[in-house]
Amino acid sequence: MKKRIVFILSALLLLGACSTNDSTEKEKEEVKTSDTRIVIDDAGREVEVPTNPQRVVTDWYLGQILAVGIQPVGGVLHNLDYAEFLKQHYKEGEIEDIGDITSIEKVLDLNPDLIVTWSEEHAEKYEKIAPSIVFSETDYASIPDEITAVGKLLGREKEAEAFNKDFEKRIKEAQKKIADAIPEGSTFTIYTLSSKDVYLVSDNSVNGGRALFTVLGMEPAPKVKELIDTGDFSHGSYQISWETVGDFEGDYIFYIKSEEKVDEQITWRNLEAVKNGRAIEIPVNYYFSSDALSVLHQAEDMAEKISAIAKQ
Structure with missing residues (x-):
């Protein structure tokens, strides 16, 4: 009888060990699959x-x-x-x-x-x-x-959800900062300047276009908006001559210079926004990129710059 009990107990322990091993192997397999x-x-x-x-x-x-x-x-x-x-x-x-x-x-x-x-x-x-x-x-x-x-x-x-919450909060703050600084209905233009030609920057584009127009929701100057609406922008920019630069002028201007002193041309200096201190230079090395993180900083920087010139 004792021998029989010992045999049964040994068998149960062996089954338990096998079950544990099977369970461990199964867990390992699940971990491996989830990798x-x-x-x-x-x-x-x-x-x-x-x-x-x-x-x-x-x-x-x-x-x-x-x-x-x-x-x-x-x-x-x-x-x-x-x-x-x-x-x-x-x-x-x-x-x-x-x-x-x-x-x-x-x-x-x-x-x-x-x-x-x-x-x-x-x-x-x-x-x-x-x-x-x-x-x-x-x-x-x-x-x-x-x-x-x-x-x-x-x-x-x-992490993506956390970024998006922070992004939306900070953009709303930037929009409020701009709204508190400028008259309602103000329009904007972004130019990139070279000695030979001028380029307009579209919405949802590099050079601050995505930040200003798409994310902050600022209104483009009327003729810039026409180009956006008709799809005339190619790769986010539209080439114009120095003679026509004033036709696309907004109440406020952001601009990027490709050459030193290019913004000293008489055509540029005669723009109303330039004469009245509403033209803001932005550096291409900070503004060319249009990824989400860069655009967030660009939008906040633009809001800060607009607020600063309004105080002046």
């Missing part, structure tokens, strides 16, 4: 990506990736020469320059676990190194939509 997930990128490609990517490389989208709390290990750093507002969001030297966007060797050296690109063609090359997703900011109607999409692709939904 990756499937996403559909903006090129319609199905890609298996890390659930929590740690070493992200991008050939364009530094601002969007920084906005959701990821510091890329590699990027095209010469882009930052025209996106200086981003430099406060990462530590110098911690993002490696991949140089030429097609430099596979430099990307390979960084041992990325995820690559974000703007080009499906590039993605096909990069995916030999690591999972690669195509992103396109032009696919989204607004900055919050864009950042929500980035958050989903990178597994940073909470």
